[in-house]
Amino acid sequence: xxxxxxxxxxxxxxxxxxxxxxxxxxxxxxxxxxxxxxxxxxxxxxxxxxxxxxxxxxxxxxxxxxxxxxxxxxxxxxxxxxxxxxxxxxxxxxxxxxxxxxxxxxxxxxxxxxxxxxxxxxxxxxxxxxxxxxxxxxxxxxxxxxxxxxxxxxxxxxxxxxxxxxxxxxxxxxxxxxxxxxxxx
Numbered sequence: 001x002x003x004x005x006x007x008x009x010x011x012x013x014x015x016x017x018x019x020x021x022x023x024x025x026x027x028x029x030x031x032x033x034x035x036x037x038x039x040x041x042x043x044x045x046x047x048x049x050x051x052x053x054x055x056x057x058x059x060x061x062x063x064x065x066x067x068x069x070x071x072x073x074x075x076x077x078x079x080x081x082x083x084x085x086x087x088x089x090x091x092x093x094x095x096x097x098x099x100x101x102x103x104x105x106x107x108x109x110x111x112x113x114x115x116x117x118x119x120x121x122x123x124x125x126x127x128x129x130x131x132x133x134x135x136x137x138x139x140x141x142x143x144x145x146x147x148x149x150x151x152x153x154x155x156x157x158x159x160x161x162x163x164x165x166x167x168x169x170x171x172x173x174x175x176x177x178x179x180x181x182x183x184x185x
Contacts, residue, residue, distance in 0.1 A: 003056055008143070016090060053121070053164070054162030055091075055164060056167070057166050058168065059084070059088060061169045061170070061171040062095075062098075062171065064098055064170075064177065065170065075157045076157050077161075080161035081159055082159045082161075082164055089155065094150050094153070094154060098151070099177060101147050103144060103177060105142065106174055109140065110174070112143070112172070113138035114136060115136045115137050115172065116133055116138050116147055116172065117132040117163065118134070118168045119131070119166070119167050120145055120151060120165075120167075121164075122156055122166060123163060124163060126158045128151075128154060128155070128156075130152070134167070136169070138172065147170055
């Protein structure tokens, strides 16, 4: 049996630890700052019931008011994933259309509030191949369809990592429509 000097072993463990931390932080550290819960491939696939997902994100609640700035990040991470910050930027650009969906629903049912959860399946090309309501506390089918359609119309950058599953909880409150709207709303 070959003996390895203790200093070599310590350096190897330190290098491995730094390498693992770096690998976990690619896209993940900035994602934490943006309030995004990254899912592993297995979690995203099992939660979506779609074994074809390569990775996934569960985004923080999207509000229909002017939000915090999204941390700067490349649109695609060095390991070939669409950056979660890019997904959030694209969703924020859809807020005016999402507000219009909600305003229309409020005409029929003033005071309608709660959460709608939209699940999107994004191909490696960046195209959203499906966008649907997967849960929430609001039973207004027309509102859910409108929100899913608007979020599903985004196009993300192509990513070599593969298929992405995104879960977007959208928090709806009538008071949000009277608050400062994002630019263009």
